[in-house]
Amino acid sequence: MAKSISVLPEQEQQFLTITGKASIALAFFLLAELLSTVISKTDSVIYLLVDLTLFASFIYFLVLGTKSMKFAKHISKLGFWTYKFNDEYVDYVSSLSLRATCHIMVIGGAFLAYSGDSKWFVELIAPFNPTDALQTLLCLAAATHGALILWKLGKEELYE
């Protein structure tokens, strides 16, 4: 017999907020990694800042990932693994962010699949290569996912 757990809506909201922050951290990590490949002067201040961002975002992502694991006991398995929540507004925000992310990945993925190796595109994005373009797409998708969650859940209402 399946063990039933009582899920608190506030815990679902906290879990989704952590997920949003993790997505932003991932976006910063991908962006910093992308920038570090094109900065030629390894002794410059910008390179140091990019390296620092890379390290900080990686650590922050790991911390948030560990923090989110604690919610496995408090929210439903469906919520934890598929971001389907019982609370209506939290579920609406989760669906909205995933839908936007999915659209970005599908449109960008389709573009890269058909034009990623074409000469004009390679020349256009130089000194980056098609793999970097894919990384940029992932960065954009992660940033959109996180920003939408944090914006929708962080927005304060008029009435209290």
Next chain:
Amino acid sequence: MNEDLDNHIHKLRLQHKISQQELADAIGVSRKTISTVETGRFTPSVVIALKIAAHFSVSVEQVFTLR
């Protein structure tokens, strides 16, 4: 924002002297759900509409109305 739907949750809360958190706890949703429904930024399901109406002992039409 649903332009067609109006609600009287704020008025009912003031009449019953309860906060958004208390209403949220009573019907088992997050405060965010209540606040977004109240400000018209989120349209709730029939289940939540019925729960809110039942909590205030009024009909759904007394909570939600079409503009």
